[in-house]
Amino acid sequence: MHLDDRLQALADFVPEGSRAADIGTDHGYLAVALIQQGKSSFVVAGDKNRGPYEAARRTVRENVLEEEQVSVRLGDGLAVLQPGEVDTVCIAGMGGVLMTAILESSPSITAELKTLILQPMNGAMELRGWLYDHAWHIVDESLVIDDGRIYEIIKAERGSRKKPSGLDLLVGPKLWRKKPPLLKHHIEALLFQQRRILNGMEKSDRAKGDKRFGQVKRRVKALEERLKW
CATH class of the missing domain: 3.40.50.150 (Vaccinia Virus protein VP39)
Incomplete structure (x- = not known):
């Protein structure tokens, strides 16, 4: 098979x-x-x-x-x-x-x-x-x-x-440690998803006042940093 x-x-x-x-x-x-x-x-x-x-x-x-x-x-x-x-x-x-x-x-x-x-x-x-x-x-x-x-x-x-930390749970703790060839593509896909969420929240004053807005902003920044390894 x-x-x-x-x-x-x-x-x-x-x-x-x-x-x-x-x-x-x-x-x-x-x-x-x-x-x-x-x-x-x-x-x-x-x-x-x-x-x-x-x-x-x-x-x-x-x-x-x-x-x-x-x-x-x-x-x-x-x-x-x-x-x-x-x-x-x-x-x-x-x-x-x-x-x-x-x-x-x-x-x-x-x-x-x-x-x-x-x-x-x-x-x-x-x-x-x-x-x-x-x-x-x-x-x-x-x-x-x-x-x-x-x-x-x-x-x-x-x-x-x-x-593991929240970011490691998102990316994958073993993936980050091993850094396989597809990891950058994987992080780019995660970054695209998080940016889309952030863009949607930025259109709402109520959403921007929620603590999750800050969490997503920090997550986007952290993913951007991980792409620099």
Whole structure:
């Protein structure tokens, strides 16, 4: 199974020998590839919608895999899992806030997990903050460009650590430390977003009087400084 660059970046972060789940599996490509690449011994491919569920079942059949290797399940979030059934969960292609809601909605499942591989479409800052507030910490991050868009991939493991600064939560603490080739493009995209927010707030006297206005101004300046490294 050939994966696009985004999904392969997720697969690269999955620990060798893990028992994994791909939540919101869509066509089941990641789940199948984890078995074929020898990353996981067992994968649950879960999706809450009937169409993707059926598509994932076809992908598994076409790749001649057994239920004992990839179990395709219809259900919402982590509800497709039993406590302790897997040690690693991958969630990709949805907002960071929705990811936190999924993790919070099944505490008995989340409590047994060791590793999270997350690819938020937005809300990455809020997601990173949630991880540190709930006894997770980020051990690695990567950036990948696929179809003209930059994606952030986050690998988190169980264990409390000091929470990074707000700017590091926005940029990515491990990304800033590693400084991968796409980092400047990533910061430029974040800067564009923050400037757009600032420009909108500047049109309203009420917004300019809110403390968030000052926070956004400082964030814009800090991002501009980071581009100078």
